[in-house]
Amino acid sequence: MTEGNGMPRIGWIGAGRMGAAMARRLLAAGYQVCVYNRTRAKAEALAEDGATVVDRPVDLADRDLVFTMVSASDDLLAVTSGQDGVLWGEPAPGVLIDCSTVSAEASSRVRQAGRERGTAFLAAPVSGNPYAVADGLATLAVSGPKGAYSNARPVLEQLAAKATHVGEQEEARLVKICHNAMLGVLTQSLAEVTVLANKAGISRAAFLEFLNNSVLGSHFTRSKTQALVELDFTPTFTPPLLSKDLELALAAARELTVPMLVTADAAQLVTSAVGAGYHDEDFAVLVLEQARRSGLTLQPEHRTDEID
CATH class of the missing domain: 1.10.1040.10 (N-(1-d-carboxylethyl)-l-norvaline Dehydrogenase; domain 2)
Incomplete structure (x- = not known):
């Protein structure tokens, strides 16, 4: 479900340097953002900007859009399709968007897991560092279903100066x-x-x-x-x-x-x-x-x- 103002409810997984900078842009734009991070203190730092903090990725399963920004392929698999991952929940999120730099194989596995739950998956790795993100200078390469991309585009464009759709599968990787x-x-x-x-x-x-x-x-x-x-x-x-x-x-x-x-x-x-x-x-x-x-x-x- 969306908020009363029509804005999608956002879940965010991964509050490291890049993840925190990106989540802050959405918070500053007025989105309701709920955050999970393995080291809880990093997620709690975003509470000062208005974020809500949860204990497990699965606690974000009812969100319209869930973003992930993690360090490696195994981390992505763990927070999505692993135990207590966001795809374990009921209902499953509408769209799952991963901004990490991971392998195409891991990305494909998450896409399939999402498909089984009725969740569209967008691979959306980001170019830029936390300073570029904060200044609105980052860019995104996005691949996945064109319809999901079109629906998520207003949110993606809050995160980056430009989001480019490059294909329907794992091309963005x-x-x-x-x-x-x-x-x-x-x-x-x-x-x-x-x-x-x-x-x-x-x-x-x-x-x-x-x-x-x-x-x-x-x-x-x-x-x-x-x-x-x-x-x-x-x-x-x-x-x-x-x-x-x-x-x-x-x-x-x-x-x-x-x-x-x-x-x-x-x-x-x-x-x-x-x-x-x-x-x-x-x-x-x-x-x-x-x-x-x-x-x-x-x-x-x-x-x-x-x-x-």
Whole structure:
């Protein structure tokens, strides 16, 4: 059922950095949002914004739309079709929307479980970090039944600047995995050229100011400038999560017989960073590993530009 004002009642599973930022956008837009998180304290932090907190995913089964934003495929299966998952309830939710980055296989299993309960399933992985979400700059790739997408679109457009329907099945999974493979390659490449310039005696701040104002500059390079210059690795996305996504990309490449040599090298370098103990830092910490391999110890610098 919908609220008296016609707005759908929202369930939200997963209140980590990304999930909390997305749920807050819906709360700010006036939606009634009920939240579950495995670590209850993270869900309770959203109560200050007006959310209601529940103890189990199944407690959200009566919601019109239920979103999930979790770390991995096994987590998605657990909170949907596992014991006390949202699909165990009576009645089942009208639409289940997953914004995580997970495998197509896990996504397909949840889609089938939803079909058996009469719940439409949309795969809607998100591009962006919590800051981009908060600023309304995130984007969504969405796949699933076109009718469910059309019905959910007003809510999706509260979460992101753009939601793009890319297919009827699991196509959004591969779109996001390709996106994150490019993210890994770009970040490693940016780390390499920044360290090369720095070892030659050029400040990272000056090099990146030039790059950001050149034809190669982008929102992404500008967003990572503070981390690379000031060595501020406050996390938006961590090396273990990037490593997982690169492996998903390589698995898809093997299945489809698409050679991805550059991505494979990037995956090994990200694994090296994880092995070196970088687990909770932002993935821009790849610059420190690149510097170490280059015999260079980086020191924080001050930025010379005004780019946010």
